[in-house]
Amino acid sequence: MSNDRIDALRKAVEANPDDVLLRLVLAESLNVAGETEEALDQYVVLLDHHGLPDDQFVPVGELAAANGRLALLRNLLEAARQRGVVEGTGRLQQLVDGMIAERSGVRIKVGPEAETPYEQDLVKEATTFDQVGGMDEIKRVIHRMVILPQSRPELYEKYGRKAGGGVMLYGPPGCGKTLLARATAGECGLPFVNVRIEDVMDPYLGVSERNLHEAFEHARANGPCVLFLDELDALAFARHKHGGSESRRLVDVLLQELDAIGSENDGLLVLAATNAPWDVDEAMLRPGRFDRVIFVPPPDEPARADILAVLTKGVPADGLDLKALAAQTAMFSGADLRALIERGVDKVIDEALSTGGEPPLAMQHLTEALAAVKPSTLDWLHRVRSYIEFANQSERYDDVAAYLASRDVRRRLNKN
Numbered sequence: 060m061s062n063d064r065i066d067a068l069r070k071a072v073e074a075n076p077d078d079v080l081l082r083l084v085l086a087e088s089l090n091v092a093g094e095t096e097e098a099l100d101q102y103v104v105l106l107d108h109h110g111l112p113d114d115q116f117v118p119v120g121e122l123a124a125a126n127g128r129l130a131l132l133r134n135l136l137e138a139a140r141q142r143g144v145v146e147g148t149g150r151l152q153q154l155v156d157g158m159i160a161e162r163s164g165v166r167i168k169v170g171p172e173a174e175t176p177y178e179q180d181l182v183k184e185a186t187t188f189d190q191v192g193g194m195d196e197i198k199r200v201i202h203r204m205v206i207l208p209q210s211r212p213e214l215y216e217k218y219g220r221k222a223g224g225g226v227m228l229y230g231p232p233g234c235g236k237t238l239l240a241r242a243t244a245g246e247c248g249l250p251f252v253n254v255r256i257e258d259v260m261d262p263y264l265g266v267s268e269r270n271l272h273e274a275f276e277h278a279r280a281n282g283p284c285v286l287f288l289d290e291l292d293a294l295a296f297a298r299h300k301h302g303g304s305e306s307r308r309l310v311d312v313l314l315q316e317l318d319a320i321g322s323e324n325d326g327l328l329v330l331a332a333t334n335a336p337w338d339v340d341e342a343m344l345r346p347g348r349f350d351r352v353i354f355v356p357p358p359d360e361p362a363r364a365d366i367l368a369v370l371t372k373g374v375p376a377d378g379l380d381l382k383a384l385a386a387q388t389a390m391f392s393g394a395d396l397r398a399l400i401e402r403g404v405d406k407v408i409d410e411a412l413s414t415g416g417e418p419p420l421a422m423q424h425l426t427e428a429l430a431a432v433k434p435s436t437l438d439w440l441h442r443v444r445s446y447i448e449f450a451n452q453s454e455r456y457d458d459v460a461a462y463l464a465s466r467d468v469r470r471r472l473n474k475n
């Protein structure tokens with residue numbers, strides 16, 4: 060399939076977002092062309108809008124599993140159950156179990172003696188905002204929404220503004236959500252409890268729910284602290300769409316824990332992050348829960364220069380023009396920039412080994428490395444754009460819509 064053909068299909072789908080058949084053809088063409096991530100994004104939209112044919116559930120499930128897309132896989136399973144696609148459910152369940160077992164490293168002990176990953180004492184988080192490049196506006200918002208209520212609760216009481224409730228960060232992968240959450244804990248002078256999906260998910264019935272509850276118990280017992288739920292979409296994926304009992308139980312546990320926080324005032328500050336906000340259950344976003352939602356966009360040019368400065372701090376370097384480098388790395392995520400610097404440093408080490416000297420990191424190393432690193436945020440931006448257009452959910456994604464509307468971003472997206 061030629062790229063031209065796919066481009067034409069993409070445009071056609073954009074112009075006719077409700078045409079299910081057309082989108083299906085696009086998804087299949089993308090898959091055949093090896094653009095699996097983008098193909099999966101199209102399948103997600105189809106699934107959400109009941110446009111995925113019954114015989115596609117298993118092949119799409121296999122593709123999702125091969126690409127590490129657990130939330131999508133579970134959505135497929137729930138939808139297959141609901142629709143009574145009997146033939147596929149067994150295989151999909153197998154794929155889900157396989158992925159969860161892989162991620163959780165299969166904990167076999169179940170029961171009161173089972174090990175939990177939360178035994179160590181909590182220490183104050185050392186990461187601070189200085190280690191997060193750019194994001195000045197977001198840092199200000201977090202300061203007002205999170206840090207100030209924490210450090211000056213009396214101010215908020217005086218004006219009758221309730222602290223409490225959680226904050227959800229969302230945006231493309233690698234743009235600093237986890238880093239920012241960690242640094243927020245550091246700025247508050249609190250310990251950071253990172254609840255990763257692989258610490259919670261377990262193939263045994265009821266164990267995931269218990270793991271999640273224990274994470275909250277542990278944090279409460281050691282409060283005040285910041286409890287961070289990474290990949291919130293996988294913990295709390297939208298039950299209104301498919302309503303399967305299995306996923307609902309985990310969502311219910313999370314809702315209960317969140318609702319308990321305000322009433323018990325136990326010094327627990329809950330932050331969450333997701334690359335897939337459209338998969339997060341609406342109930343999570345109600346007042347008192349994750350009622351403050353922050354879009355973390357790809358870094359703009361000054362932010363990239365700032366991130367590059369953070370990343371090269373302490374590296375022996377000579378004559379680095381970080382501004383010039385920032386100008387050449389449009390749509391790079393922070394993680395892409397880190398990969399770029401790491402590749403540059405690899406080149407320096409190669410050089411040191413072959414010459415026996417100690418050469419500094421120079422522009423030439425980074426320019427060479429630039430050829431090998433590509434921006435990774437475009438897929439996400441394409442996806443969110445089609446999501447906003449197709450699902451008519453623009454209010455929920457106002458910040459993203461504004462970001463996408465900027466001339467520079469529009470130009471970059473249309474080019475790729």
Ligand SMILES: Nc1ncnc2c1ncn2[C@@H]1O[C@H](COP(=O)(O)OP(=O)(O)O)[C@@H](O)[C@H]1O
Pocket residue numbers: 190191192193194231232233234235236237238239332366369370392393394395397
């Ligand atoms: N703003 C930033 N400043 C400095 N480093 C960053 C920034 N954003 C991303 N990085 C680098 O990329 C890595 C991945 O970022 P992460 O916070 O895990 O992204 P996300 O959680 O959004 O997927 C970080 O560990 C850090 O090295």
Ligand SMILES: [Mg+2]
Pocket residue numbers: 233236237238289332
């Ligand atoms: Mg992360």
